[in-house]
Amino acid sequence: MDFTFTETQDDLSGLARPLLADWAAKHTPDSSGFDRPLWAALLRAGLIEATLPAPIGNGFGLLEQCSVLIELGRATAPVPYLTTVAVGAAAIAAFGGDDQVQRWVAPVAAGDATLAVAPATEDDRITATRTAEGWQLDGSHSAVPAGAFADAVVLEALGxxxxxxxxxxxxxxxxxxxxQHVIDGSDAALLELDSVAVTNANVLGKPGDDAARWARRRATIAACAYQLGVVERALELTGEYALTRQQFGKPIGSFQAVRQRLADGHLDVEAVRLTLWQAAWRESQGLPADSEIVTAKFWTAEAGHRVAHTMVHVHASIGIFLDYPVHRYFLAAKRTEFLFGAATEQLRTLATALTVPRSK
Incomplete structure (x- = not known):
């Protein structure tokens, strides 16, 4: 695989990082999970349009979206880019018709709409039953990201x-x-469907397209990219603090136990980075990537947990002060740890892939 970033990836990162750093320096996120002025600033900067699918946007793809998501994670930015652009709009463009793209993606480009996503999990199931007019949907899905405010929902149902x-x-x-109020805000929602009648105009893709599985893979990769930004910045903040915090007349970063925790954190961050880009690159090239995506999400969960706890332990009591930024990274890392499947679920999936013979 090729680890070299494209010029577009570098440009998008270079545009997003100072914009988000300036916002983070001036704002404290509220519990809504959606800062509309920040979303508008991203729109004005062209970061949304650039990574929306053509012909609505510039058509840059998964790798460029991951570069933006990393920067959003570094700022723990409360905007629905992951659900709206990287998964929702991408899935509609990939599997929807022109009418569906105009109905649901064009308003995103104009700043008039956002999207939520609800892929199936082990605990959340929605069923789709054929009817004369189309489909009937039943079931529920808890903690749907961006569901509290999104204008539309892209959801997976078992047909x-x-x-x-x-x-x-x-x-x-x-x-x-x-x-629903989750660990770091109130952007999530409980989705409930009780004999909801929809038509084929609400279906993305045709039989055999495997659109639901495609969207689930993209959602998982997007979560890994966001988590990389979170843990990368969390480790930087922890290292900076360890260099300046004095105890017994010397920086705490000189103590062996602290140095070991930081070294372990560095290895964890690099594990997320390498597995993310391997999975994203293979997916972007149309190569088999199921095992790589599961591996990346496993490291996203495990490393997120360990780096978050290292950050709080090294910072001690100020690590949980609400007026100090560190706690935001802890909460973001813990939520993303479980988003779209925690570590144990990933290991079970990987074990099945490695032990069950593939059909020829």
Missing amino acids: PQGPLLFVLDRDTAGLRLTE
């Missing part, structure tokens, strides 16, 4: 012949979205 991908407007009859 009679396998998983299907649907996109539904927020005001669809019978669809209920109830705000």
Whole structure:
């Protein structure tokens, strides 16, 4: 694989980092999980349009989106880029028709809409039953990211012949979205569907397209990219603190135990970085990447947990002060640890892939 970043990736990172750093220096995120002025600033800077699919946007793809997501993670930016651009709009563009793209993606480019995503998990299941007019959806999905405010939801449902991908407007009859307060805010929602009737215009892709699995892979890669930004910046903050905090007349970074924790944190961050880019590159090239994606998400969960706890332990009591920025990285790392499947779930998936013979 090629680890070299494209010129576009460098440009997007170089544009996003100072914009987000300036915002982080001046703002403390509220619990809504959605800073609309920041989202508008990203739109004005062209970061949304650049990575939206053509013909609505410039058509840059997964690798460029990952570069933006890393910068968003470094700032723990409360904007729905992951769900709206990297997964929702990308899935609609990849599997939807022109009418679906104009209905749901064009408003994103104009700054008039955001999207939530609800891929199936071990605990959350939605079923799709064939009807004369289209489909009936039943079931629920908890803690849907961006569900508290999104204008539409891209969701996975289990149909009679396998998983299907649907996109539904927020005001669809019978669809209920109830705000939930999760570890770092109130952007999530409980999605409930009770005999919701939809037409084929709400279905993304055709039989055999495997749109739901595609969206699930993209969501997982996007979460890994965001987590890389979180843990990368968390480790930087912890190292800076260890160099300046004095104890017994010397920086705490000179103590062996602290140095070991920081060294372990460095290895964890690099593990996330390498596995993320391997998975993202293979996915972008159309190569088999299932095992690589699962591996990246495992490291995203494990490293996120360890780096977050190292950060709080080294900072001691100020690591949990609400008026000090460190706690935001702890919360973001812990939430992303479990987003779209925690470490144990990834290991079970990987074990199955390694031990069950593939059909010829």
